[in-house]
Amino acid sequence: MARPGRPRAFDTDEALDAAVEVFWRRGFTNAGLTELAAAMGVNKPSVYGAFGDKAQLFQAALRRYVERNMGYVTEALQKPTALECARAFLIGNAHAVTMPGRPAGCLSVQAVATPEGSNEYSVLARNRAAIQERFADRFRRAIDEGDLPPDEDPGELAAFLITLSSGFAVRAADGTTREALLALADRAMATFPAPPSEENNRD
Amino acid sequence: MARPGRPRAFDTDEALDAAVEVFWRRGFTNAGLTELAAAMGVNKPSVYGAFGDKAQLFQAALRRYVERNMGYVTEALQKPTALECARAFLIGNAHAVTMPGRPAGCLSVQAVATPEGSNEYSVLARNRAAIQERFADRFRRAIDEGDLPPDEDPGELAAFLITLSSGFAVRAADGTTREALLALADRAMATFPAPPSEENNRD
DNA sequence: GGCTTTTCTTAACGGGCGGTACAAAAAGAT
DNA sequence: ATCTTTTTGTACCGCCCGTTAAGAAAAGCC
Structure with missing residues (x-):
């Protein structure tokens, strides 16, 4: 051995x-x-x-x-509805960037100022893009399942979430509290499109 | 001379x-x-x-x-209504972080990874906080003028805008296009509270 | 013309950076 | 025991960082 x-x-x-x-x-x-x-x-x-x-x-x-600090992403993706999925992501992110005893913000965003064009930078950007793509896939499925309106843009919806989470990371690094971020998450969720009609899947 | x-x-x-x-x-x-x-x-x-x-x-x-690249902030603050003010800020920011021929993103956010506790970092954080405070003041005035519902939280509304703009800066640095950011600005504006009642100032 | 003041160019400074050579130390293999 | 393999601690490398010393150059002043 x-x-x-x-x-x-x-x-x-x-x-x-x-x-x-x-x-x-x-x-x-x-x-x-x-x-x-x-x-x-x-x-x-x-x-x-x-x-x-x-x-x-x-x-x-x-x-x-x-794998240790972004488990909330996978957890959020497993929620049964698109709305719960988005809400869980924002809440999970707000918690992750304001963990007591850990640095405020997100490693991925904190390193934005790596030399442009460097491997480090593109790895971070690709990481964010990959997460965004997972949410876009999830929302495409949600449209198929009648969980989101068919005219909704799944990619844009995913971009909206990732953009918010990037903003959360910057503000957390600035000292914004968890409670303030959770309030912003709530506010952002008010934009989230409702399902086309109540409990009506079209399969 | x-x-x-x-x-x-x-x-x-x-x-x-x-x-x-x-x-x-x-x-x-x-x-x-x-x-x-x-x-x-x-x-x-x-x-x-x-x-x-x-x-x-x-x-x-x-x-x-x-003074040269954030003029859109002052311009936005001068709009007659809170809604136009917020929309102008987001659209102005989306443009500013995606100027052709200039670096993508925002100087202030690009430098997030300065040594923590350094003067440079706190200068940037204070800059963001100051802008947020100007919007909070503007929205407080909007409530007085009956332009926003009296139960609206002006500070939180301002924080929402600043958080979005920070997110825009990160995403622009990642290569997100101006059009995509403008679409996100539109989406975010859907959350914006309407005036309490139509054309009814309470002075 | 000199004298003063300010900016110019050249050349370097100490220090910290990422990275490594080297030999002693600690394990398995025979 | 001796050899081989891998990690360990020390001490160092060359390089680039932010910063500066020194003197030549270009203006006003008298």
Whole structure:
């Protein structure tokens, strides 16, 4: 089982969690390798040994961030109706960007100011686009199921949600409270289109 | 009139415009002084001579950005009704963050990932908060003028607009088109509360 | 003409950045 | 025990960062 060689003296997942925290708080460029290694409780060469260079570490951190702090996205997508789905997403996002004891805002948005055209930037943009696409798919299904009006634009509706969540992330980083964001989520949901007619699926 | 000493060989306003462009495209941390000076068409010591250090240059650039690229805020605030005011702000913002030939997004949001607690960060956050407060004041007046329902929350309404505009900036930086943002602005305006009753001011 | 003042250009400064060479240390393999 | 493999800690690399020292150049002042 155990491979030969000196065993790693630290838990890679715990170290990665620490890296997530630093990138989340400081963004990609501002997070220094010395700072990262210190937060991870590890020497710099060990970081390179376990994760590769800074760019690879960032991508690993982003993946971990998504799976540990963006579970609300998948949960929201599983709600039975489009309306519940959208509401759960906004509420989940408002909570995620205002978690007590964690950095305010969203790792993905916090790192907007990475060098343009860099791999880091496009990874973040693609991440947002992928989530948007999942919601667009969900809303297309909702139209098929008669859960949304057939003339509704599922892509635009998804874009609306992602745009709001990006805004939430910026405002949370500015110090906006969870309660204020939840109130904004409520307000935004007032635009959400009602089903075409009550309990009338057209299958 | 003319002071003694060798005259400055460049136009400080033009140089500042070039600095705005760089900060806008790259954010505070990613914008290097070598890069800034080159874009400004000036040697580094001249930058220090004319603007002070990087932080002061950034603040000067932000001030210029506000007065040259955020005129739509003041214009929107002068609209006769709260509804027109809000709509003009969102449409103006959608245009501003998608100006052809200029960086996508907003300088103020692009620099979110400045070191937390730094002067640069708090200057940006205060800038957003100040704009939000101007809209809150405008909406308070609208309630007095019977232009908004008296039970409406002017601060929350203002926060909603600022949050949307922050989201617009992030999405524009991601490549979202002006048309798509304008559609989102339309959608958001659907939530906007109507006046209490038609053409009925209560003065 | 010199003298003063200001900006110009050139060339560098210390420091922190991302990244690594090296050898000691700790495990399995034989 | 000795060899091989992998991680560890230390100490360092070259580079680019923001910033500045030094002196030449260009204006007004007298």
